[in-house]
Amino acid sequence: xxxxxxxxxxxxxxxxxxxxxxxxxxxxxxxxxxxxxxxxxxxxxxxxxxxxxxxxxxxxxxxxxxxxxxxxxxxxxxxxxxxxxxxxxxxxxxxxxxxxxxxxxxxxxxxxxxxxxxxxxxxxxxxxxxxxxxxxxxxxxxxxxxxxxxxxxxxxxxxxxxxxxxxxxxxxxxxxxxxxxxxxxxxxxxxxxxxxxxxxxxxxxxxxxxxxxxxxxxxxxxxxxxxxxxxxxxxxxxxxxxxxxxxxxxxxxxxxxxxxxxxxxxxxxxxxxxxxxxxxxxxxxxxxxxxxxxxxxxxxxxxxxxxxxxxxxxxxxxxxxxxxxxxxxxxxxxxxx
Amino acid sequence: xxxxxxxxxxxxxxxxxxxxxxxxxxxxxxxxxxxxxxxxxxxxxxxxxxxxxxxxxxxxxxxxxxxxxxxxxxxxxxxxxxxxxxxxxxxxxxxxxxxxxxxxxxxxxxxxxxxxxxxxxxxxxxxxxxxxxxxxxxxxxxxxxxxxxxxxxxxxxxxxxxxxxxxxxxxxxxxxxxxxxxxxxxxxxxxxxxxxxxxxxxxxxxxxxxxxxxxxxxxxxxxxxxxxxxxxxxxxxxxxxxxxxxxxxxxxxxxxxxxxxxxxxxxxxxxxxxxxxxxxxxxxxxxxxxxxxxxxxxxxxxxxxxxxxxxxxxxxxxxxxxxxxxxxxxxxxxxxxxxxxxxxxxxxxxxxxxxxxxxxxxxxxxxxxxxxxxxxxxxxxxxxxxxxxxx
Numbered sequence: 001x002x003x004x005x006x007x008x009x010x011x012x013x014x015x016x017x018x019x020x021x022x023x024x025x026x027x028x029x030x031x032x033x034x035x036x037x038x039x040x041x042x043x044x045x046x047x048x049x050x051x052x053x054x055x056x057x058x059x060x061x062x063x064x065x066x067x068x069x070x071x072x073x074x075x076x077x078x079x080x081x082x083x084x085x086x087x088x089x090x091x092x093x094x095x096x097x098x099x100x101x102x103x104x105x106x107x108x109x110x111x112x113x114x115x116x117x118x119x120x121x122x123x124x125x126x127x128x129x130x131x132x133x134x135x136x137x138x139x140x141x142x143x144x145x146x147x148x149x150x151x152x153x154x155x156x157x158x159x160x161x162x163x164x165x166x167x168x169x170x171x172x173x174x175x176x177x178x179x180x181x182x183x184x185x186x187x188x189x190x191x192x193x194x195x196x197x198x199x200x201x202x203x204x205x206x207x208x209x210x211x212x213x214x215x216x217x218x219x220x221x222x223x224x225x226x227x228x229x230x231x232x233x234x235x236x237x238x239x240x241x242x243x244x245x246x247x248x249x250x251x252x253x254x255x256x257x258x259x260x261x262x263x264x265x266x267x268x269x270x271x272x273x274x275x276x277x278x279x280x281x282x283x284x285x286x287x288x289x290x291x292x293x294x295x296x297x298x299x300x301x302x303x304x305x306x307x308x309x310x311x312x313x314x315x316x317x318x319x320x321x322x323x324x325x326x327x328x329x330x331x332x333x334x335x336x337x
Numbered sequence: 338x339x340x341x342x343x344x345x346x347x348x349x350x351x352x353x354x355x356x357x358x359x360x361x362x363x364x365x366x367x368x369x370x371x372x373x374x375x376x377x378x379x380x381x382x383x384x385x386x387x388x389x390x391x392x393x394x395x396x397x398x399x400x401x402x403x404x405x406x407x408x409x410x411x412x413x414x415x416x417x418x419x420x421x422x423x424x425x426x427x428x429x430x431x432x433x434x435x436x437x438x439x440x441x442x443x444x445x446x447x448x449x450x451x452x453x454x455x456x457x458x459x460x461x462x463x464x465x466x467x468x469x470x471x472x473x474x475x476x477x478x479x480x481x482x483x484x485x486x487x488x489x490x491x492x493x494x495x496x497x498x499x500x501x502x503x504x505x506x507x508x509x510x511x512x513x514x515x516x517x518x519x520x521x522x523x524x525x526x527x528x529x530x531x532x533x534x535x536x537x538x539x540x541x542x543x544x545x546x547x548x549x550x551x552x553x554x555x556x557x558x559x560x561x562x563x564x565x566x567x568x569x570x571x572x573x574x575x576x577x578x579x580x581x582x583x584x585x586x587x588x589x590x591x592x593x594x595x596x597x598x599x600x601x602x603x604x605x606x607x608x609x610x611x612x613x614x615x616x617x618x619x620x621x622x623x624x625x626x627x628x629x630x631x632x633x634x635x636x637x638x639x640x641x642x643x644x645x646x647x648x649x650x651x652x653x654x655x656x657x658x659x660x661x662x663x664x665x666x667x668x669x670x671x672x673x674x675x676x677x678x679x680x681x682x683x684x685x686x687x688x689x690x691x692x693x694x695x696x697x698x699x700x701x702x703x704x705x706x707x708x709x710x711x712x713x714x715x716x717x718x719x720x721x722x723x724x725x726x727x728x
Contacts, residue, residue: 009461011462012701012702013461014703047388051355053389089358
């Protein structure tokens with residue numbers, strides 16, 4: 001078969017039009033004084049066949065041959081086992097459709113199983129010093145910026161600590177040895193758990209509970225987060241997710257950054273809704289197992305959850321599941337024997 | 338009589354449909370190989386975009402090998418991991434890392450520019466970047482440091498000389514942030530642009546540009562003016578909206594709030610917040626687009642190749658915003674599957690706005706060297722989102 005191409009001298013932009021002959025057994029004959037002998041296809045370097053771009057062939061002397069893609073040329077390359085297999089895939093509608101489905105399935109699987117499981121595994125492998133450093137740092141920052149010393153009397157504080165220890169003694173062993181920290185925060189009734197096993201409770205929450213018994217549900221909810229190592233899981237998971245998105249969409253710049261950030265924010269929110277539910281279930285289970293005052297604890301949970309209701313965002317935007325649904329679930333759980 | 342020199346417009350021949358196949362195969366193979374194939378994917382991507390960019394009848398080529406990219410990627414991945422963890426666990430160590438990073442930044446910039454230039458080829462002749470580390474440290478490190486120190490010194494002197502008077506401090510701050518900072522920044526931009534453009538080569542031919550500090554000051558002043566205007570406009574809109582809510586709806590909402598039906602009130606507040614963020618986002622986008630477009634055009638229009646071929650860029654801010662905004666919407670609405678079309682549209686827009694004027698057909702060149710170097714700096718710059726380059 002006869003073709004026309006453009007031949008560039010080695011390392012130079014000097015070029016000329018040449019005719020060439022595609023022969024049997026991979027012989028390529030350039031009809032040009034500089035190439036009296038036919039060249040063997042196996043000696044040449046071929047560029048990939050991308051879209052309808054011309055094909056570039058590097059000759060042994062580094063000269064470049066530029067050829068338009070044509071069915072004949074591609075068939076000749078294939079028959080000499082030099083076809084670009086990936087280019088074949090890129091042009092097959094069936095494979096493209098399969099690829100799209102595979103991407104969707106992979107994304108769903110990764111979101112549902114692979115990412116949380118991998119992150120959980122890595123988080124659980126980390127040495128305890130990681131969690132303790134992290135927790136300590138967070139506590140230092142909070143003491144600096146958000147919280148003051150607890151205003152509760154010494155007796156009240158001691159009673160709380162004692163009750164916390166009693167509660168712990170009834171639970172199976174938790175990953176980090178939990179400690180209770182009491183702080184005062186103006187107006188802010190809140191409780192949360194940190195990576196190193198700290199459970200933080202504000203005076204204002206204590207005041208809301210009225211009695212130490214009614215605080216058990218909230219404490220158990222936070223201990224649930226500790227039992228599931230949620231803080232470390234979240235940290236590793238969001239790190240992994242950001243890395244993953246960067247690998248996939250790595251060569252995209254500009255406004256795509258915003259997209260990636262929004263996506264990881266949304267995904268993180270949806271994961272933590274799951275974590276909140278699991279912590280509720282943990283609290284419910286141990287409230288029943290330790291014979292706590294279920295009514296008082298349900299009421300406490302209800303008032304804590306309804307506190308921020310005024311500024312409630314839609315469910316998809318929130319870390320905590322929709323309050324009513326969550327309370328109903330909690331109530332159901334407490335009712336079950 | 339002098340013949341007008343011919344104008345060669347850049348053209349992009351790729352299509353979204355065609356590229357979709359390449360993109361999806363890249364994605365699937367990258368997933369199956371747990372990211373390792375992404376190095377091959379990057380090369381194929383680049384080859385597609387370079388190979389479809391045509392100037393005066395001939396196309397560009399991308400010559401990096403997947404192995405180079407893979408090594409760069411692995412090193413960047415490790416560095417990125419260390420950086421993330423240091424941020425979380427040891428602020429001191431992360432500070433040391435950041436300092437070290439700033440110190441080696443000029444080296445990374447030079448190596449990145451050099452690698453990218455050397456793996457780009459047109460008419461069988463490679464580009465090159467010949468800037469040296471010394472000049473890079475002068476223009477990208479010493480001069481920025483000097484500007485920073487000048488700002489700090491102005492503040493310090495006004496504080497000491499004014500003996501704590503608020504007026505002296507105010508004058509010092511105004512001088513530092515309204516005069517020294519913008520002028521210094523414009524001057525730094527000029528230096529960086531000249532350093533980068535004047536060290537690009539195509540084979541034996543050099544690119545050359547001389548830019549003016551005044552132009553950067555002008556662009557910054559216009560951007561600042563836009564910013565102030567936008568804030569005024571947003572302020573007016575918020576005030577009007579607040580007025581509307583107060584006059585018609587608010588009493589009703591307030592009742593709702595009192596009766597405990599807080600969800601209705603919540604949605605109002607929530608919508609307000611979303612509106613506010615959208616306004617902020619739009620402002621940022623226009624601001625960024627304006628500066629990008631103006632500087633790209635300026636840098637191209639000031640640049641010549643081989644002494645007599647003039648580069649030209651005629652991008653408009655409106656086109657740029659139109660394309661980036663519709664791209665963003667497309668990609669969001671399709672969960673990312675419209676990415677190939679978005680990238681192709683971007684390339685088409687840039688190519689359409691770019692041209693060269695001069696006798697390109699008779700210009701010949703040859704390679705002066707053939708070494709490529711490693712892709713580590715290239716991948717580091719990608720991984721840490723360093724924006725290098727003047728186009």
